[in-house]
Amino acid sequence: MSTLTDFAITSKWPAQHPDRxxxxxxxxxxxxxxxxxxxxxxxxxxxxxxxxxxNDQMSPEFLSLNPNNKIPAILDPNGPGGQPLALFESGAILIYLAEKTGRFLPDEPARRYETLQWVMFQMGGVGPMFGQLGFFHKFAGKDFEDKRPRDRYVAESRRLLTVLDRHLAGRDWMLGEPYTIADMAILPWVRNLIGYYDAGELVGYQDFKQVDRVLQAFLQRPAVQRGLEIPART
Structure with a gap:
């Protein structure tokens, strides 16, 4: 039976609590x-x-867990069948944790697939598009004289926000009720767009009142407030 010490990543980041x-x-x-x-x-x-x-993400130890050199990644010592499980891709991890705990992913098949469609909406649309907008607005891309790339991502980000705003009208969360992994996938990206990327004015965020209403409710959750600071930047 394999243990955490069989995974190279633990040589760079030793587990103080290998049962966790x-x-x-x-x-x-x-x-x-x-x-x-x-x-x-x-x-x-x-x-x-x-x-x-x-460049920790490029180290051999991290690449041994995630060859795509992106965060987050997990190593669960108590995975399926009691065996350790290494997993990357945030959407896959959310689904795994939901199934492991039986929480935040509805059991009823239609509602389950509805939740997953919004997780995929974030993975395939919101994340990549908001991220590209951040590059062209805040990071190196902002120095490009040609603003057409930036404007393309502004338009697409605004379109995605419009989809969300229409969907959230009359709903507390993405599924209405309950709160699910779809909310955990989407709302941190909205927060980042108007916060860290400082692109709220650029995308006309004031027009998306339903999105902001749900974002503010999300940010009031104690678990969200804790999770937003983990892991601590050192």
């Missing part, structure tokens, strides 16, 4: 999806900071 789920992450939108889910479920876990400024 190990999280390798940063408090980015994709990272906090998982830390929020862990806080919401109450699963015991240990968080490890993967520092981009020292």
């Amino acid at each position: 789920l190990q999280l390798y992450s940063l408090p980015t939108p994709n990272g906090v999806k998982v830390s929020i889910m862990l806080e919401e479920t109450g699963l015991p876990y240990e968080a490890h900071t993967v520092r981009f400024d020292s």
